[in-house]
Amino acid sequence: MSRVDRSRTSASQDAVTVDLSAVIVTASPDGPLVLVRSQDGAAPLALPAGPLEPQHRTLEAGLRNWVEELTGYNLGYVEQLYSFGDANRHASARGQTSRSLSIGYIALVRETRPKQSSDISWASWYRFFPWEDMRSGDEPGVMTRIRESIAGWIAEAPHDARQDRESRSTNAFGKSGDRWNEELVLERYELLYEIGLVPEAHRDGAACWAPREAAIVEAESLQSDHRRILATGISRLRGKIKYRPVVFELMPPRFTFLQLQRTVEALAGIELHKPNFRRLVENQGLVEETGSVSTNTGGRPARLLRFRRDILRERPTIGVGLPSARSQKG
Amino acid sequence: MSRVDRSRTSASQDAVTVDLSAVIVTASPDGPLVLVRSQDGAAPLALPAGPLEPQHRTLEAGLRNWVEELTGYNLGYVEQLYSFGDANRHASARGQTSRSLSIGYIALVRETRPKQSSDISWASWYRFFPWEDMRSGDEPGVMTRIRESIAGWIAEAPHDARQDRESRSTNAFGKSGDRWNEELVLERYELLYEIGLVPEAHRDGAACWAPREAAIVEAESLQSDHRRILATGISRLRGKIKYRPVVFELMPPRFTFLQLQRTVEALAGIELHKPNFRRLVENQGLVEETGSVSTNTGGRPARLLRFRRDILRERPTIGVGLPSARSQKG
DNA sequence: TCAAAAGTGTTATCCTTACACCCATGT
DNA sequence: ACATGGGTGTAAGGATAACACTTTTGA
Numbered sequence: 001m002s003r004v005d006r007s008r009t010s011a012s013q014d015a016v017t018v019d020l021s022a023v024i025v026t027a028s029p030d031g032p033l034v035l036v037r038s039q040d041g042a043a044p045l046a047l048p049a050g051p052l053e054p055q056h057r058t059l060e061a062g063l064r065n066w067v068e069e070l071t072g073y074n075l076g077y078v079e080q081l082y083s084f085g086d087a088n089r090h091a092s093a094r095g096q097t098s099r100s101l102s103i104g105y106i107a108l109v110r111e112t113r114p115k116q117s118s119d120i121s122w123a124s125w126y127r128f129f130p131w132e133d134m135r136s137g138d139e140p141g142v143m144t145r146i147r148e149s150i151a152g153w154i155a156e157a158p159h160d161a162r163q164d165r166e167s168r169s170t171n172a173f174g175k176s177g178d179r180w181n182e183e184l185v186l187e188r189y190e191l192l193y194e195i196g197l198v199p200e201a202h203r204d205g206a207a208c209w210a211p212r213e214a215a216i217v218e219a220e221s222l223q224s225d226h227r228r229i230l231a232t233g234i235s236r237l238r239g240k241i242k243y244r245p246v247v248f249e250l251m252p253p254r255f256t257f258l259q260l261q262r263t264v265e266a267l268a269g270i271e272l273h274k275p276n277f278r279r280l281v282e283n284q285g286l287v288e289e290t291g292s293v294s295t296n297t298g299g300r301p302a303r304l305l306r307f308r309r310d311i312l313r314e315r316p317t318i319g320v321g322l323p324s325a326r327s328q329k330g
Numbered sequence: 331m332s333r334v335d336r337s338r339t340s341a342s343q344d345a346v347t348v349d350l351s352a353v354i355v356t357a358s359p360d361g362p363l364v365l366v367r368s369q370d371g372a373a374p375l376a377l378p379a380g381p382l383e384p385q386h387r388t389l390e391a392g393l394r395n396w397v398e399e400l401t402g403y404n405l406g407y408v409e410q411l412y413s414f415g416d417a418n419r420h421a422s423a424r425g426q427t428s429r430s431l432s433i434g435y436i437a438l439v440r441e442t443r444p445k446q447s448s449d450i451s452w453a454s455w456y457r458f459f460p461w462e463d464m465r466s467g468d469e470p471g472v473m474t475r476i477r478e479s480i481a482g483w484i485a486e487a488p489h490d491a492r493q494d495r496e497s498r499s500t501n502a503f504g505k506s507g508d509r510w511n512e513e514l515v516l517e518r519y520e521l522l523y524e525i526g527l528v529p530e531a532h533r534d535g536a537a538c539w540a541p542r543e544a545a546i547v548e549a550e551s552l553q554s555d556h557r558r559i560l561a562t563g564i565s566r567l568r569g570k571i572k573y574r575p576v577v578f579e580l581m582p583p584r585f586t587f588l589q590l591q592r593t594v595e596a597l598a599g600i601e602l603h604k605p606n607f608r609r610l611v612e613n614q615g616l617v618e619e620t621g622s623v624s625t626n627t628g629g630r631p632a633r634l635l636r637f638r639r640d641i642l643r644e645r646p647t648i649g650v651g652l653p654s655a656r657s658q659k660g
Numbered sequence: 661t662c663a664a665a666a667g668t669g670t671t672a673t674c675c676t677t678a679c680a681c682c683c684a685t686g687t
Numbered sequence: 688a689c690a691t692g693g694g695t696g697t698a699a700g701g702a703t704a705a706c707a708c709t710t711t712t713g714a
Contacts, residue, residue, distance in 0.1 A: 629665025
């Protein structure tokens with residue numbers, strides 16, 4: 001038996017516990033919401049997680065199972081994000097290396113009704129990533145302060161690291177003049193983590209440039225690596241809406257163009273050009289008219305649309321209009 | 331403690347063994363090669379897999395570790411693909427549900443030298459997916475035979491399932507007149523599996539339309555679900571080369587435009603337009619001239635190029651030219 | 661001279677993006 | 688009247704994809 005076969009001798013493996021973490025997203029008039037679990041006392045919020053159980057035929061079935069059982073929500077779209085498995089993910093006090101493996105999922109639900117269960121609630125995902133909401137430019141100024149901190153980090157770089165820090169920061173946050181790249185959520189979070197602008201970095205004992213006090217206070221943190229998982233989910237969703245009709249999993253049965261646009265804008269964290277958005281969606285054949293109109297628009301009544309569900313069979317690889325990444329200047 | 335917290339009571343979990351499966355790819359003049367492990371006797375080939383061990387700090391570190399230790403290959407690009415965890419992935423004879431979780435990775439290496447180890451070797455990935463090589467159209471006719479089988483599957487559909495089968499097949503394999511979508515490797519494999527045109531389906535005991543004898547013989551199978559993992563890897567790589575400069579991980583230090591084009595074509599399984607490919611790569615600033623030329627081209631000598639490594643810092647989100655998916659007709 | 665591959669020029673077409681403008685309703 | 692949002696027209700600019708053609712080598 002060759003060494004490659006070691007995996008079959010399970011005696012050599014350490015104890016592994018597997019849980020399924022879920023970024024469960026819905027859209028409200030106030031923006032994208034994510035399901036969070038509040039823990040005892042003043043501990044940070046957490047993403048809901050459930051165990052992988054023997055009777056689950058597949059991983060996704062396991063996830064759907066415990067989420068629906070627990071929340072009653074019917075998961076529309078479900079997608080595996082990533083498997084996280086740092087050995088020190090939960091540094092155990094007893095020094096034993098019991099590895100905790102976490103498989104992250106993103107799921108979309110339509111219902112926003114609050115749960116009876118007291119420790120589960122919806123929270124805007126921008127509570128945890130305020131710098132990702134660029135719909136009104138840098139309105140609260142978080143971004144400006146981040147850029148200042150990054151500028152300091154670059155300025156104080158040792159000579160050989162300077163170029164690297166410079167390019168890493170412009171890759172994640174862009175040069176002024178570039179179009180804001182809304183997809184690089186994870187890259188930005190990881191840069192902030194590494195610089196030490198995020199409390200998790202200090203909690204994990206990483207060697208950071210920034211002092212613990214500099215950790216951004218405007219943003220709320222999450223338990224263990226859940227903010228990283230959430231960042232992964234936002235990134236994936238922001239990418240996906242461009243080439244798959246997933247936004248409609250978050251829309252009511254009938255909606256107007258502007259409602260659809262606002263939802264996309266809320267997810268992407270950027271503003272879109274109204275006439276072009278309308279035409280793009282129209283030309284793709286993603287929607288059809290219901291015949292009725294909505295009068296409570298505040299202006300001229302708007303035609304009510306419905307998602308053309310058969311498009312999923314005709315052309316599943318189609319999405320909703322966002323400025324293409326290509327339009328970024330070099 | 332709420333029910334969401336069940337994951338922490340690890341007593342309720344079943345035994346889980348985790349291994350890291352790897353799709354290790356290199357490029358040769360004859361096409362894309364993948365590392366396979368031959369087992370005892372006439373058993374099907376397998377992807378190499380290694381166990382997740384306690385001392386590995388991260389999952390990717392674990393993978394790099396055992397691959398480099400075992401093969402000596404230096405993994406350039408490594409990316410997690412997907413976590414597979416069907417309960418019946420290895421149906422155990424003793425009826426106990428020991429779940430085997432497998433985390434798939436794709437890795438690119440430059441070296442093609444064969445390994446001394448006798449049970450490891452390189453194989454063209456088109457041995458396992460002959461229908462994915464459309465560089466010369468449907469030269470061996472595999473595709474034609476598949477289309478015939480699918481046509482039968484559609485024709486014999488019960489009335490209510492017919493539309494569904496029709497659209498699923500055109501989504502995966504396209505209508506005649508459409509551009510071949512090289513990215514849908516997994517979708518095609520899964521459709522063939524479901525129809526029963528692939529031996530794994532019968533081995534797994536799935537209820538299939540096609541009889542066991544119809545399972546495509548021109549294609550070689552792999553152990554357990556390894557062909558699905560390979561399909562996932564090919565899909566991901568074919569997608570990735572379009573917006574990340576990963577092809578260069580497979581190129582020698584100096585190469586000509588045509589060599590680069592042939593490599594991309596081999597990976598994507600389609601032919602490209604030479605003048606346009608050249609200009610696209612040129613304009614993206616992905617390569618620079620070395621000054622020297624290659625004379626053994628069979629024609630006019632070609633300028634030798636090198637990959638501009640600094641592009642990874644300047645603009646990591648850039649790739650090599652392939653016909654855009656958008657150019658597909660609706 | 662011819663085959664084979666390296667390169668260059670050019671154009672039709674489509675898509676994106678932006679700008680300008682009119683329409684219908686409530687206050 | 689005017690604010691607010693709904694909705695249409697159009698044109699500049701850029702990228703794609705196809706076609707035609709010249710250049711340089713070896714046999």
